[in-house]
Amino acid sequence: MSPTAGSGRxxxxGVPYDASSSFLRGTALAPSHIRSALRAASSNRSTEDGRALDTLGWDDAGDLELPPGTEARSCIEAGVARLLATGGRPLVLGGDHSVTYPVVRAVARAAAPFTILHFDAHADLYDALDGDRYSHACPFARIMEEGLAARLVQVGVRTLTAHQREQAHRFGVEMLDMQAFAAGVRPALPGPVYVSLDLDVLDPAFAPGVSHWEPGGLSTRELLTMVQAIEGPIVGxxxxxxxxxxxxxxxxxMVAAKLLKEMLAAMTRE
Known part of the structure; x- marks a missing residue:
């Protein structure tokens, strides 16, 4: 493990990219909306463990300026690498889920090996979707092909095709689907962790502002509790x-901002 794993500010x-979305565009608009919710006068700037958000020790590097097409991937990877090189620890605001692949490529050079804890309604393990190997439905296939993570632990999946089931077996994915979650199963996560949180892991009753509504998901409380329970250092x-x-x-x-606050709390916990 790199001595910098889990360290850094x-x-x-912001990664305003949605050109690899398979259904709807719009996620490129997300970073500014999440920041606005974080500053909303209707809520206070404190975390559930009682710390003032402004005392946690974190920064905001703004948004990457990205070209409109798929060449944005290399720009995302380079932008995260620059942040890491200057002592930052990335907490990325997407964007569609395809951005996770270039982000993890950069983090893996600084903090490998680590476990990816992936919250999502979908496994995102397609080899390709509609001919696109870099679709937002494919990032974890690319990540595992390249050996960028020691483990991939997925929580909340409830839309698993036969192809993705084969892919999960191929890559040794540890999948805690919603049926297992409802039965009380929880993942063990020793060591450094990278957290990838797709908001559609939540039941759409709690978070309707996503492109793919998939009923039967986690509640906001359940997700917050899992984020707060992460023990290993969070590398990104x-x-x-x-x-x-x-x-x-x-x-x-507002749900995204709440999760962001608790993620910052987890990343700065001693």
């Missing part, structure tokens, strides 16, 4: 797939 980095994280175009009331933005 947590730093927000992403919060993806919030779509402001499907969130007219701003409810999901």
């Amino acid at each position: 947590p730093t927000l980095l 994280a992403d919060l993806v797939e919030y779509n402001p175009l499907r969130d007219p009331t701003g409810l999901t933005a």
Whole structure:
């Protein structure tokens, strides 16, 4: 393990990219909406463990400026690498889930080996979707092919095709689907962890502002409890797939901001 694993100042980095979305666009708009919710006058800037958010020791590096096409991947990887090189620890605001692949490529050079804890309604293990190997439905296939993570632990999956089941077996994925979660199973996560949090892991009753509604998911409380329970150092994280175009009331933005606060709390816990 790199001596810097789990160290570095947590730093927000917006990645406004949704060109690899398979259904709807709109997630590229998410970073600014999440930041606005974080500053909302209707809530206070403290975490559930009683710490003031402004005292936790974190930064905001703004948004990456990205080209409109798939060449953005190399720009994302380079942007995260720069952040790491200057002592930051990335907490990425997507964007669609395809951004996780270039982010993890950069983090793996600085903090391998680590476990990926992936919260999602979908496994995102397709070899390709609609001919695109870099779709937001494919990032974890690319990550595991390249050996970028020691383990992949997925929580909340409830849409598993036969192909993705084969892929999960191929890559040795540890999958805690919603049936297992409902039965009380929880993952063991010793050692450094990278957290990838797709908001559609939540039941759409709690977070309707996502592109893919998939009923039967986690509650906001259940997800917060799991984030708060992470014991190993967090080497990086992403919060993806919030779509402001499907969130007219701003409810999901507030959910995202709440999760962001608790992720910052977990990343700065001694």
